[in-house]
Amino acid sequence: MTYPLIVLPFLVVTAVVTLSTLRRRRFRERMASSGLVALVLLGLTLVFDNLMIAVDLFSYPEEHLSGLRLGLAPLEDFAYPLCAAFLVPAVFTLLAPRTPALTSTPPAHQKDTA
Template sequence: MTYPLIVVPFVIVTAAVTLATLRRPRFRERMASSGLLALVLVGLTLVFDNLMIAVDLFSYPDEHLSGLRLGLAPIEDFAYPLCAAFLVPALFTLLSPRPSPKDAA
């Protein structure tokens, strides 16, 4: 089960960075947008991973996987698009300067 263990740090970092933006403005809107983006990315991953595995562009050794699959694609492959959908906007939010109170007025 190597691949599931590789995914864990990405998920932990994504959760931590996303939660760090909790008090920033528009958190709910950002989470809704990230959720929609995650659905799109997971859909694309589902289609294209299955196609690439079906035509033998790559394969995964079974002993390194959790055993859960969506079609031919191992479930571990879906962690990366999910992390990207939430981590990138969260990092952008954290790295953007906060508006000063006088700018808000």
């Protein structure tokens, strides 16, 4: 099995779960934050994967890679931080209870009984 095929299910799950939060509150803000986090994580991955590969901490069999690289790091390595940046907030959003809509009448226990 090749690394692009291993990464594909992670990308699909991330896209499906993230899009399932489309109608939740503050989707746009969450996506902007996730995008910023993704840029930071991708930058860190670029630097540290290249360093680790350069000092020969690990290597990849060429026949299992797509062939696309950023420096020494294969492109497939960048899928995991990208998924984490979007999937974690999406799952957190789905697990959080929905806030009820604000009403103009106070709850029964707060009514003034004067």
